[in-house]
Amino acid sequence: RKEVEQDPGPFNVPEGATVAFNCTYSNSASQSFFWYRQDCRKEPKLLMSVYSSGNEDGRFTAQLNRASQYISLLIRDSKLSDSATYLCAVIPNNAGNMLTFGGGTRLMVKP
Amino acid sequence: DAEITQSPRHKITETGRQVTLACHQTWNHNNMFWYRQDLGHGLRLIHYSYGVQDTNKGEVSDGYSVSRSNTEDLPLTLESAASSQTSVYFCASSKGGGQPQHFGDGTRLSIL
Numbered sequence: 001r002k003e004v005e006q007d008p009g010p011f012n013v014p015e016g017a018t019v020a021f022n023c024t025y026s027n028s029a030s031q032s033f034f035w036y037r038q039d040c041r042k043e044p045k046l047l048m049s050v051y052s053s054g055n056e057d058g059r060f061t062a063q064l065n066r067a068s069q070y071i072s073l074l075i076r077d078s079k080l081s082d083s084a085t086y087l088c089a090v091i092p093n094n095a096g097n098m099l100t101f102g103g104g105t106r107l108m109v110k111p
Numbered sequence: 112d113a114e115i116t117q118s119p120r121h122k123i124t125e126t127g128r129q130v131t132l133a134c135h136q137t138w139n140h141n142n143m144f145w146y147r148q149d150l151g152h153g154l155r156l157i158h159y160s161y162g163v164q165d166t167n168k169g170e171v172s173d174g175y176s177v178s179r180s181n182t183e184d185l186p187l188t189l190e191s192a193a194s195s196q197t198s199v200y201f202c203a204s205s206k207g208g209g210q211p212q213h214f215g216d217g218t219r220l221s222i223l
Contacts, residue, residue: 031209032209032210032211034211041199041219042216042217043201043214043215043216043217044154044201044214045214046211046212046213049211087153087154089211089212091209097142097161097205097207097208097209097210097212098144098156098159098169099144099211099212101153101154102153103153104153
């Protein structure tokens with residue numbers, strides 16, 4: 001089993017739709033969680049950190065479920081510009097500051 | 112504004128040549144990382160450093176080396192370039208303490 005797993009997609013959704021991605025992690029002691037956005041042939045950019053209490057930034061909401069060992073990203077009112085690959089990343093408790101990345105979920109928002 | 116920069120952005124070279132990719136950050140971050148990204152493999156860690164004079168091997172370190180002589184720079188060297196090392200290379204840095212990593216723009220390297 002991979003340490004961090006994501007459904008590769010693609011998720012094809014119409015503009016205005018709500019879409020959610022999950023990311024599972026295997027190390028129950030993991031402490032830090034993040035969502036990154038990566039556009040084609042560009043660098044990953046931090047979208048948001050994921051806190052135990054959940055957090056929201058505009059149309060984006062991130063949640064952490066420690067019991068089931070997954071994090072989620074919800075995007076409301078999808079825009080064409082949201083089309084990208086979304087990477088989840090985890091810092092396992094015993095890994096210093098190394099991030100373990102999932103393989104990414106590709107989102108395509110269609111007009 | 113503080114930032115992380117990589118150079119060159121694109122490079123084409125021949126097998127057997129030594130190649131060095133530069134990474135420079137102005138955030139004064141202790142932690143720096145090098146990744147490669149290939150289709151079907153996602154981001155794979157090559158080497159990382161937690162401070163000056165500290166270097167560590169990552170998941171795919173064979174054929175690569177790094178050095179950390181100051182806080183700002185972590186150059187990545189391909190000792191004898193191979194076609195299998197054709198890839199996009201990303202450098203990243205972080206403050207530590209569970210903080211996220213921030214990435215440079217990447218270097219697209221082609222080895223013919």
